[in-house]
Amino acid sequence: MTDHIDNLRRIVGESNALDRDADIHPFLEDWRGQLKGSTPLILFPINTDHVQRIVRYCYENNVKIVSQGGNTSLCGANVPNSSDHQIEIVINTSKMNKVIDIDPFNRSIIVESGCILQNIQNIAQEHDLLFPLSLSAEGSCQIGGNVSTNAGGVNVLKYGMVRDQVMGIEAVLPDGSIFSDLKSLRKNNTGYDLKQLFIGAEGTLGVITKVSLKLSSSPINEITSMVSVESVEDAITLLKESKTRFGDNVAAFEFISQSCLVAIDEFLEHISLPLGCDASWQIIFEVINHDEGSLSDFLEDQVKKGLICDALIAKNKKESNDIWLVRHSISEAEKSSGRGVHHDISLPIRKISEFLDQTIPAMEKIVGRSVVYTFGHLGDGNLHLTKKQPDNMNGVDFMNYSQEINAVVHENAEALGGSFSAEHGIGSKLKNDLVRFSDPIKIELMKKIKKSLDPKNIMNPDKLIDP
Numbered sequence: 001m002t003d004h005i006d007n008l009r010r011i012v013g014e015s016n017a018l019d020r021d022a023d024i025h026p027f028l029e030d031w032r033g034q035l036k037g038s039t040p041l042i043l044f045p046i047n048t049d050h051v052q053r054i055v056r057y058c059y060e061n062n063v064k065i066v067s068q069g070g071n072t073s074l075c076g077a078n079v080p081n082s083s084d085h086q087i088e089i090v091i092n093t094s095k096m097n098k099v100i101d102i103d104p105f106n107r108s109i110i111v112e113s114g115c116i117l118q119n120i121q122n123i124a125q126e127h128d129l130l131f132p133l134s135l136s137a138e139g140s141c142q143i144g145g146n147v148s149t150n151a152g153g154v155n156v157l158k159y160g161m162v163r164d165q166v167m168g169i170e171a172v173l174p175d176g177s178i179f180s181d182l183k184s185l186r187k188n189n190t191g192y193d194l195k196q197l198f199i200g201a202e203g204t205l206g207v208i209t210k211v212s213l214k215l216s217s218s219p220i221n222e223i224t225s226m227v228s229v230e231s232v233e234d235a236i237t238l239l240k241e242s243k244t245r246f247g248d249n250v251a252a253f254e255f256i257s258q259s260c261l262v263a264i265d266e267f268l269e270h271i272s273l274p275l276g277c278d279a280s281w282q283i284i285f286e287v288i289n290h291d292e293g294s295l296s297d298f299l300e301d302q303v304k305k306g307l308i309c310d311a312l313i314a315k316n317k318k319e320s321n322d323i324w325l326v327r328h329s330i331s332e333a334e335k336s337s338g339r340g341v342h343h344d345i346s347l348p349i350r351k352i353s354e355f356l357d358q359t360i361p362a363m364e365k366i367v368g369r370s371v372v373y374t375f376g377h378l379g380d381g382n383l384h385l386t387k388k389q390p391d392n393m394n395g396v397d398f399m400n401y402s403q404e405i406n407a408v409v410h411e412n413a414e415a416l417g418g419s420f421s422a423e424h425g426i427g428s429k430l431k432n433d434l435v436r437f438s439d440p441i442k443i444e445l446m447k448k449i450k451k452s453l454d455p456k457n458i459m460n461p462d463k464l465i466d467p
């Protein structure tokens with residue numbers, strides 16, 4: 001093993017490798033710190049050539065590889081699991097963060113995979129363009145991680161998921177060869193669209209080194225509002241009404257339960273929430289390319305109809321940021337409030353209410369009463385649901401019930417035509433559910449693809465799918 005570590009370290013140089021326990025520690029767990037692993041070595045390649053030499057070495061010597069971006073995974077997809085039987089080294093792409101080309105005529109950008117999402121958004125903005133992918137972890141997640149998880153976020157309603165933004169990919173394959181399809185073309189009908197294989201593959205088919213992305217027009221105008229409603233049904237009716245009125249100019253429709261608002265209020269100690277936290281549900285509703293007057297008229301109508309209880313429209317960027325701060329603080333607030341069993345499911349929108357009516361009591365039956373955090377991208381039918389540890393139960397006992405809780409949530413979602421995994425992916429956490437809820441032919445095809453691209457199973461083994 002020492003030989004391998006020395007040889008791999010030499011490829012990137014001493015300053016681009018970590019092998020001391022104290023240094024390695026931050027790279028061993030998922031964002032929530034619930035899934036932990038181990039590795040003898042973290043490598044920080046600075047270019048595709050480094051990645052290629054590392055992967056070739058690993059292929060020839062049967063060393064396993066876990067690719068890492070910003071380590072914000074919520075399903076353990078980024079966690080290495082070295083053991084006495086196998087070494088899993090980490091390739092962390094943070095030092096591959098160059099912008100290779102931005103083309104305002106073509107509305108495209110080519111970047112290295114370690115570029116932080118927020119930096120890509122900022123660069124697009126400097127050219128009066130928009131890179132629409134936006135999520136609470138945007139200050140630390142990297143585009144390689146976003147592509148590998150087919151990330152979603154708050155603007156999917158208008159712009160789609162990452163898959164809709166990708167025009168090209170360069171990736172180092174498990175045998176060290178380079179798949180290069182970096183053309184920035186919106187039309188390119190030339191047989192199998194192989195880049196799609198790497199989108200959502202969670203690092204199991206290769207290491208993404210560069211990505212070509214579509215950019216969109218910056219909206220002429222962007223108006224953010226915060227609205228409170230009494231029930232999920234009212235939120236869903238408001239979504240329908242707003243789509244009828246503003247069509248594709250509804251850019252975000254996020255909903256947040258009162259339990260989340262209370263947790264955020266405690267977490268953001270010195271900041272008052274824009275609409276307080278008395279309402280059962282609040283919605284962040286963003287409309288683009290319309291003036292404030294049209295949104296205000298629309299909201300007034302909905303108040304008159306009794307659909308919404310209260311509403312506030314941001315008058316400027318600061319007020320808009322204050323509203324979004326509420327949304328972007330949920331995961332941190334939740335994390336700081338202690339243990340929970342987390343879910344990321346999607347449903348046909350009209351089934352959301354039925355799902356919650358079935359599932360919240362069903363979770364209560366398993367572990368008793370406790371806080372449930374519900375929030376998510378309502379416009380996409382995507383719910384994040386967390387069952388908190390009951391006050392009268394110890395942590396170990398509670399976690400022993402986690403599989404039972406997951407089962408009921410995932411079964412109910414699937415039974416209503418939904419999915420047990422909406423946007424965070426599979427990782428190590430949901431591997432069994434993938435097999436359980438998928439068409440067997442799909443699983444067979446996935447295995448065939450994995451075996452044919454990665455015959456030695458060196459890329460992120462034990463995640464997503466077993467060959």
Ligand SMILES: Cc1cc2nc3c(=O)[nH]c(=O)nc-3n(C[C@H](O)[C@H](O)[C@H](O)COP(=O)(O)OP(=O)(O)OC[C@H]3O[C@@H](n4cnc5c(N)ncnc54)[C@H](O)[C@@H]3O)c2cc1C
Pocket residue numbers: 031066067068069070071072073074077078093113134135136137140141142143144145146147148149150151152153154201202203204206207208209331332423424460463
């Ligand atoms: C507060 C918070 C909010 C979040 N909100 C959302 C949300 O709204 N929508 C959403 O979809 N997700 C969300 N996530 C989940 C997470 O941010 C995304 O999955 C993100 O895309 C992961 O990017 P990363 O760079 O952190 O990847 P990592 O966590 O480092 O890795 C994730 C996966 O990608 C693989 N990978 C990383 N880089 C590469 C590469 N170069 N080549 C091949 N494989 C690679 C890893 O092996 C792993 O399988 C959130 C997470 C947090 C902590």
